[in-house]
Amino acid sequence: MSDERNHKWLPVLFFMLTGVILGISLYLITASAVDTEARAHAGNKNVGVPPAVAVTGDTKRSRVVLRRDVRTRFGKVDLVYRGIAKNNLQLDVFIRELDPDYPYRREINRRAADKGFRLGGVRFELISAGRNTAKLVWIRGG
Numbered sequence: 662m663s664d665e666r667n668h669k670w671l672p673v674l675f676f677m678l679t680g681v682i683l684g685i686s687l688y689l690i691t692a693s694a695v696d697t698e699a700r701a702h703a704g705n706k707n708v709g710v711p712p713a714v715a716v717t718g719d720t721k722r723s724r725v726v727l728r729r730d731v732r733t734r735f736g737k738v739d740l741v742y743r744g745i746a747k748n749n750l751q752l753d754v755f756i757r758e759l760d761p762d763y764p765y766r767r768e769i770n771r772r773a774a775d776k777g778f779r780l781g782g783v784r785f786e787l788i789s790a791g792r793n794t795a796k797l798v799w800i801r802g803g
Contacts (some may be wrong), residue, residue: 721802724788727795735799738781741793750774750790756781 727733727742737758743751748771753764769778774787777800788796 721800723799723801725797725799727797729793735785736781736801738783740780744792745771745790750795751785752780754780 716775725733725735727740729742729744732739732741732755737756739755739757739761741751741753741764743752743766746768749768750771752767752769754767755761755764767780770789771787774785774790776785777784779785784800786798786800788798790796
């Protein structure tokens with residue numbers, strides 16, 4: 662009988678350790694998902710959006726770099742570069758006068774973008790595009 666009592670703590674210890682490991686795993690998975698969702702929605706806030714280029718003098722054409730998932734202000738619109746898919750530029754366009762919190766998803770063919778394109782009344786020309794950055798020429802008043 663005493664032999665049976667000595668081995669009773671082994672199953673209890675096993676289930677306690679298993680419960681602790683599962684609890685920690687669930688916590689880490691949940692914290693990771695919440696952090697990822699917060700980063701995904703961070704681009705949708707209009708507060709603190711940096712302007713693309715400070716307006717200086719008579720410059721009509723400015724070279725700008727768009728970084729992936731970073732909201733950047735261009736005159737009346739904000740752009741978020743989402744990368745390239747099937748040879749198309751993926752952009753989210755926020756028209757501040759219309760609805761500053763709603764992104765309009767635009768896909769622009771890379772070859773057509775080289776010749777120039779207009780988003781929300783703002784004109785751009787593509788210099789180059791990669792997975793994480795796009796280099797554009799911002800044409801003011803065009």
